[in-house]
């Protein structure tokens with residue numbers, strides 16, 4: 001009956017008013033999921049010219065690296081050679097020590113890409129170091145499995161800070177170590193772990209971490225960087241247990257016998 005007495009426009013206006021009131025009431029009691037204040041940083045995305053990193057510093061690949069680049073480019077059709085931007089940036093970083101603006105510009109020239117496209121890649125992926133790092137770049141994984149596994153990554157981070165005298169993101173005064181806290185490096189089963197240059201050191205304890213850093217410091221200070229003396233990567237000795245990879249610490253727990261597949265097949269001819 002009400003629908004006949006009240007004109008349609010008036011009914012709609014009443015409904016909108018009631019919805020708006022409800023939505024205001026809901027907003028009053030809605031709390032944001034996160035209370036962490038937003039901190040905007042331009043550190044990851046912005047380049048500022050410095051005396052050691054500006055476009056007027058010449059960069060070109062060595063003959064050896066040019067040969068490697070030719071090999072890489074053979075994997076891509078000529079019209080898609082810009083797909084090689086990531087491996088080329090990696091070659092540039094290994095040659096120059098970090099991914100400077102000149103490295104990026106040279107990669108853009110070689111791949112005939114707008115430099116901005118190369119900058120976008122280099123600033124998106126954290127493995128491209130756009131500032132110089134020490135001889136040994138220590139990346140400590142602090143994601144949950146490493147935080148909870150073994151002695152925990154907090155202890156490993158603290159050990160590194162004490163041993164090196166720097167905090168995450170800094171390089172030691174002698175230029176030997178750069179320390180950085182990073183997210184999961186994909187070796188969670190051997191937690192806690194760190195990546196040093198290209199190698200993983202796993203199943204760490206404060207003692208093994210300290211020994212590792214001391215050994216690397218000695219290598220860096222030796223006259224010709226005796227790489228043979230760099231400690232063996234992989235799982236370190238953990239409470240007397242040396243794992244080869246990521247097998248269970250107490251040893252094999254399953255698949256002890258050679259599997260006899262014939263014993264498990266049907267004999268009536270069916271699969």
Ligand code: FES
Pocket residue numbers: 141142143144145146147183184185186187188189191193
């Ligand atoms: S959480 Fe540390 S390697 Fe995955």
